[in-house]
Amino acid sequence: MLREPCVSCGGRVASREREAAVRRLSLTIARSARYPAVYRLLDGLGLCADCLRLLPILGERICIQCGRDMGGRTPSLLSDRQKCGDCASVRDEPLAGNRGLLVYNEWGKDMLSRFKYRGDERMAGLFAALLALAFYRYYGSIRFRCAAAVPLHDNRLRERGFNQVELMVSGLGKRIGVEVVPLLARTRHTPKLSRQGGRTARQESMRGAFEWVGPVSCRKREPDIVGDGGGSDVRERGGTLLWWRRIGSAFLGRRLMAPDAILLVDDIYTTGSTLRACAETIRGQVGHGCRVYSLTVFR
Amino acid sequence: MREYLLYVKVGDEAAHVYVTPCFAVDQTYWRERDGCRLHVIGKSPSLALAFYLRGVLNARLQGRDVGEEDIAAMREWALEHVREANALYGREARDMQPLRGEWFLFERAGEDAGDADGRQADEGEDADAGREAPFGPGAPFPAGALPDLRADSERLHLLLQGRALLLEELDGFLHRRGWTGSLRRECLQWLVLDGKAEWRPGIELFVRWDWWRRRLAMRCGRCGSERGIALTLCHTCGQGCAYCTTCLDMGRSKCCTPYLCVPGKRTRFRKDSAAAVLQWEGRYSPMQAAAAERARRFVAASKPGPSAFLMWAVCGAGKTELLFPAIRETLADGGPVLIATPRKDVVLELAPRLQRVFPAARVIAVHGSSREKWEDADITVATTHQVMRYYQRFPLVVLDEADAFPYHNNPVLYRAVSRAVQPGGKTLYLSATPPRYLRKRLVPSAFRFPAHSATHVLLPGRYHGFPLPVPRVCTVAALDKRMRQGRPVPPLLDGVKASLAAGRQVFVFVPRVEDVPRVLQYLQARLPDHANAMAGVHAADPEREQKVRLFRDKRHAVMVTTTILERGVTIPRSDVIVVGADAPVFDEASLVQIAGRVGRSADAPEGTVLFIQSHRSTAPYAAIRQIRRMNRLAERLRKKEAPSCCGSRV
Structure with a gap:
C-alpha cells in the first residue's frame, strides 16, 4: 500500500x-x-x-443542520448549536442533518474531477475512506438501517460508465459495516448542477426528480432488511450487528435502539437541493418517523 | 447501447471475419463486389469481445475455403470462446457481480439461419445475404442515400487523416471542425471497409497461456501497455469492461470505446511549397554547419535510407538552430513536421521561435490545454502525450531531449512517437546524453565515438567554441548528518561564497523534494549575509514559475532545486553545486545535463561545477569522463577544421 x-x-x-x-x-x-x-x-x-x-478538514464550529464551517476555532457554549443563514430560512426540512469532512477548495475540485470526469476509478478508495472518517467524526453514535447513494440518471450513467457515489458508498459500507441498498432512481435528466444558476433554479429542477426503487421490506418499519444473510463479508457483519441490535432493543426498548435512520451519501453538498429531494422521496415511502441523514465528502 | 455484429465474408478471395456496428453499410459495400456472400456469426454488445472473436476465428480460418457446414462450426467455435472468456473474466473480477447475468453476452445466429442459407443458395442471390440474419437491420442501405454516404465519407476522410482518436474525442473534434453530416457511424464503417481507416476497441482482449493455465490478457489499443489496466463494472456497455490507467489523462480508453486510426496522406513531393521559406539571420560555426547539413541530408535522402537519426550535441551546442535546414527540406516536400518535446514550457517557447524563422508556414503549439489542439498545420510543436493523437501523419518527427523524463525507459511514449511517423518517414532524435539503447541502435561503435555515420552526428563542442567546464568531485563523509546537525560542510560553503563574491549565481541541486527546504535553511543559517537572496524550488511548488523568473532576473543569487531545473534553463553567469551526487536520481546523464548549465553564454564561457558526495559512487566520475571526452573530441575536430571552413568532411 x-x-x-x-x-x-x-x-x-x-x-x-x-x-x-x-x-x-x-x-x-x-x-x-x-x-x-x-x-x-x-x-x-x-x-x-x-x-x-x-x-482542508472542516473546523469544530459547524452549522448543526448542513455541517458548513462557521469559522472560529473553539465552539463557545452559547453559540454552539447554531444554524447557518441558509438553513435557518428552510422550512419543512426533510433532511435530519448533513455532515461533510472537507472544505471544497481547489484541491477538492481537482481530486473530484479526476475521479468523476476523468474516470480514475482507483480514487474511489480514497473517497470512501474520507467518507468513513466523516462518519466516525459525526455519525458514530447513530445506528443506521442502511446506506444509499444519490443515483445518476441512466443517460448520465451510460455516458460516464460508472456512478462515482455508488463506488464510494460500497467502499464506505465495507468500512463501517452498514448495508448498502439502492433506494432511489433518478427519473428526470436534469442538466449538470454546476451548470445551473441559482439556488431556486436548482430546487425547482430537483422537484420530483427521484423515484423509490428500494426493497419492499424497507417500507415497513422492520429492521430486517438484510434478506439473504451469507455470502460476502459485509453481509455477515451486518448480520451480527442486527443480532446485537435485537438484544439491545429487548433491553432498551425500540425507541432507543431501533435503527430508523437512513444514511444518504453524495460527493458534495452545495445548496442541498439534491439531497433534500432524495430525502423527501425516502420519507414519503418509509414514513416520516424515519430520519434521513446525509454524508458528503465536501461541504 | 450499441451492438456489434460478427460476420464472415466468403468470396473469391479468402474468407474473412469482420465486425460491424451497422450491418447495412457492409451489405451495401459488399454488394458492389462480385461473388461475396456474408454469413452472420452472431452479435455482442461488447466491442472487445467481438474483436477478440474476430481475431480467433480469422486465425482458425487461415484463408481456407469455407462451406456451409463450416459456418455452423464457426458459430460453435465462437460460442466456445465466449464461454471461456466469461469464465476467465469472472476469475479476474472476483469481487464484482456482472450487471446482466453474464460478463459477456453473445447471441449466436440461430438455427433458422441455416434455412435462410439454403434458400439463398437456391436463389443464387448473393446480395441479399442480410436476409439470413435473424436479427439486426435486415435491409441493406437505401440506394438513394448511397451517393451521400460516399461523399460524406470522403469528406470525413480528409478531416481525419493522420489522427488516432477515441470515439468520444471524435465527437468533439468533428463538432469543432464544423462537420455537419448525419451518417457519422455509417461513414466511418465505409472508410474502414475501404481500408482507409482502422478501428479497434480501446482495450483489446486476448487469451494467453500462463505458465500453467489460460489467462485473460488485455492491452490498451492506444498506448500499448498491458500493465495498469483496471477492470471496471461499466454501465456504458453493461459487459465485462476495463480501462487503461496509463493513458488516463488523455481520456478513458475502455473496452467498449472504439478507437479509430486514420493513416495520413503521403507526402506530395512538390518542391515549390510556399511554406518552406527560411528567414534566419544567424550563422553557424563550422562544426554546426556540418552537423546541420548531415541532418538535412538524412531527411532529404530517398525512401530506403535509414529511418532514424541521432543528433548528439552537447548542452549549449544550439540544437534547435541545427534543425532549420532539415525542417525546411521536409516542408519543401510538402510534408508536415512534428516536433515533440517533453515539457509544455518548451513548447510555448519553441512555437513562436519557429514561426519567426518560418514566416510562411503555419506553426501550432499543441499541449493539454491548447486551443489549437485539433488544427492542421505545417509545423506542429507538441508535448509528448499529445503525440498519441496522431497516426502516421508526419514524414519527419523530431524528438527533442530524447533522454528526458517522460521518454526515458518509457516504451509507451516511444511507441506513440513511432506511430506518428508515416511509413517510410524519418525520426530525428536530439539529445545531449543519449541513453544506451539509443546509442546502441544509432551509433555504430559505442567505444570510439565516431563523429558521424549514416545514422548519427556528434557535435562535441559548444556554439561559442569554448570547452565544457569539467566538474570537480568532493567526498564529505556523513554529509546528511553534518547538514542535519548544522555542522560546516566546507566545500559547499566555500563554493557558494566564492561564487557570490564573484557576482555569479549558484544552482544547488539536491536529490529529493524534502531536501530542498533543509538545504535552504542550512545555507541561510550558515550564510546569513545572503539569506534573503536564496530560494528553493521543486516540481510541485505553486510559485515555481515566479521563483525561476526571479532567478533569471538575478533577484535570487542562490537557487536550491531538485532535478527539474536540470534542463532548459539558461542563466548566463552561473555555477553549479550538486549536494548528494551519490543519490540514485543523479545518474550519468543527469549529471552531464546539470554540468551543462554552466558557461552557456559566449561572454562568460567558464564556471565551476562541484559534485559533493558522501560515498564514492560511479555516476559523477562517469559524467566527468564523458565531459572530458567531448572536450577532447571537440578539440580534435577544431584542429582538423581550422584551415578550411564549412567543409562537409568532418
Whole structure:
C-alpha cells in the first residue's frame, strides 16, 4: 500500500513525518473511542505527509443542520448549536442533518474531477475512506438501517460508465459495516448542477426528480432488511450487528435502539437541493418517523 | 447501447471475419463486389469481445475455403470462446457481480439461419445475404442515400487523416471542425471497409497461456501497455469492461470505446511549397554547419535510407538552430513536421521561435490545454502525450531531449512517437546524453565515438567554441548528518561564497523534494549575509514559475532545486553545486545535463561545477569522463577544421 505514490501529488508516501501527521489528524477528527479506527483509516489513505497536512478538514464550529464551517476555532457554549443563514430560512426540512469532512477548495475540485470526469476509478478508495472518517467524526453514535447513494440518471450513467457515489458508498459500507441498498432512481435528466444558476433554479429542477426503487421490506418499519444473510463479508457483519441490535432493543426498548435512520451519501453538498429531494422521496415511502441523514465528502 | 455484429465474408478471395456496428453499410459495400456472400456469426454488445472473436476465428480460418457446414462450426467455435472468456473474466473480477447475468453476452445466429442459407443458395442471390440474419437491420442501405454516404465519407476522410482518436474525442473534434453530416457511424464503417481507416476497441482482449493455465490478457489499443489496466463494472456497455490507467489523462480508453486510426496522406513531393521559406539571420560555426547539413541530408535522402537519426550535441551546442535546414527540406516536400518535446514550457517557447524563422508556414503549439489542439498545420510543436493523437501523419518527427523524463525507459511514449511517423518517414532524435539503447541502435561503435555515420552526428563542442567546464568531485563523509546537525560542510560553503563574491549565481541541486527546504535553511543559517537572496524550488511548488523568473532576473543569487531545473534553463553567469551526487536520481546523464548549465553564454564561457558526495559512487566520475571526452573530441575536430571552413568532411 505504502509503496504506491501519493494519490494526490505523486510523491513518496512513506516518510518519517507521516506518522506524526496521521496522529495529529486523528486527534482532530476522532472522539476517544473512535481513535483506533480513525487512525487506521488515515494511515491507509494513500496520501503523503504533506498532502495529509494540507487536507482542508472542516473546523469544530459547524452549522448543526448542513455541517458548513462557521469559522472560529473553539465552539463557545452559547453559540454552539447554531444554524447557518441558509438553513435557518428552510422550512419543512426533510433532511435530519448533513455532515461533510472537507472544505471544497481547489484541491477538492481537482481530486473530484479526476475521479468523476476523468474516470480514475482507483480514487474511489480514497473517497470512501474520507467518507468513513466523516462518519466516525459525526455519525458514530447513530445506528443506521442502511446506506444509499444519490443515483445518476441512466443517460448520465451510460455516458460516464460508472456512478462515482455508488463506488464510494460500497467502499464506505465495507468500512463501517452498514448495508448498502439502492433506494432511489433518478427519473428526470436534469442538466449538470454546476451548470445551473441559482439556488431556486436548482430546487425547482430537483422537484420530483427521484423515484423509490428500494426493497419492499424497507417500507415497513422492520429492521430486517438484510434478506439473504451469507455470502460476502459485509453481509455477515451486518448480520451480527442486527443480532446485537435485537438484544439491545429487548433491553432498551425500540425507541432507543431501533435503527430508523437512513444514511444518504453524495460527493458534495452545495445548496442541498439534491439531497433534500432524495430525502423527501425516502420519507414519503418509509414514513416520516424515519430520519434521513446525509454524508458528503465536501461541504 | 450499441451492438456489434460478427460476420464472415466468403468470396473469391479468402474468407474473412469482420465486425460491424451497422450491418447495412457492409451489405451495401459488399454488394458492389462480385461473388461475396456474408454469413452472420452472431452479435455482442461488447466491442472487445467481438474483436477478440474476430481475431480467433480469422486465425482458425487461415484463408481456407469455407462451406456451409463450416459456418455452423464457426458459430460453435465462437460460442466456445465466449464461454471461456466469461469464465476467465469472472476469475479476474472476483469481487464484482456482472450487471446482466453474464460478463459477456453473445447471441449466436440461430438455427433458422441455416434455412435462410439454403434458400439463398437456391436463389443464387448473393446480395441479399442480410436476409439470413435473424436479427439486426435486415435491409441493406437505401440506394438513394448511397451517393451521400460516399461523399460524406470522403469528406470525413480528409478531416481525419493522420489522427488516432477515441470515439468520444471524435465527437468533439468533428463538432469543432464544423462537420455537419448525419451518417457519422455509417461513414466511418465505409472508410474502414475501404481500408482507409482502422478501428479497434480501446482495450483489446486476448487469451494467453500462463505458465500453467489460460489467462485473460488485455492491452490498451492506444498506448500499448498491458500493465495498469483496471477492470471496471461499466454501465456504458453493461459487459465485462476495463480501462487503461496509463493513458488516463488523455481520456478513458475502455473496452467498449472504439478507437479509430486514420493513416495520413503521403507526402506530395512538390518542391515549390510556399511554406518552406527560411528567414534566419544567424550563422553557424563550422562544426554546426556540418552537423546541420548531415541532418538535412538524412531527411532529404530517398525512401530506403535509414529511418532514424541521432543528433548528439552537447548542452549549449544550439540544437534547435541545427534543425532549420532539415525542417525546411521536409516542408519543401510538402510534408508536415512534428516536433515533440517533453515539457509544455518548451513548447510555448519553441512555437513562436519557429514561426519567426518560418514566416510562411503555419506553426501550432499543441499541449493539454491548447486551443489549437485539433488544427492542421505545417509545423506542429507538441508535448509528448499529445503525440498519441496522431497516426502516421508526419514524414519527419523530431524528438527533442530524447533522454528526458517522460521518454526515458518509457516504451509507451516511444511507441506513440513511432506511430506518428508515416511509413517510410524519418525520426530525428536530439539529445545531449543519449541513453544506451539509443546509442546502441544509432551509433555504430559505442567505444570510439565516431563523429558521424549514416545514422548519427556528434557535435562535441559548444556554439561559442569554448570547452565544457569539467566538474570537480568532493567526498564529505556523513554529509546528511553534518547538514542535519548544522555542522560546516566546507566545500559547499566555500563554493557558494566564492561564487557570490564573484557576482555569479549558484544552482544547488539536491536529490529529493524534502531536501530542498533543509538545504535552504542550512545555507541561510550558515550564510546569513545572503539569506534573503536564496530560494528553493521543486516540481510541485505553486510559485515555481515566479521563483525561476526571479532567478533569471538575478533577484535570487542562490537557487536550491531538485532535478527539474536540470534542463532548459539558461542563466548566463552561473555555477553549479550538486549536494548528494551519490543519490540514485543523479545518474550519468543527469549529471552531464546539470554540468551543462554552466558557461552557456559566449561572454562568460567558464564556471565551476562541484559534485559533493558522501560515498564514492560511479555516476559523477562517469559524467566527468564523458565531459572530458567531448572536450577532447571537440578539440580534435577544431584542429582538423581550422584551415578550411564549412567543409562537409568532418
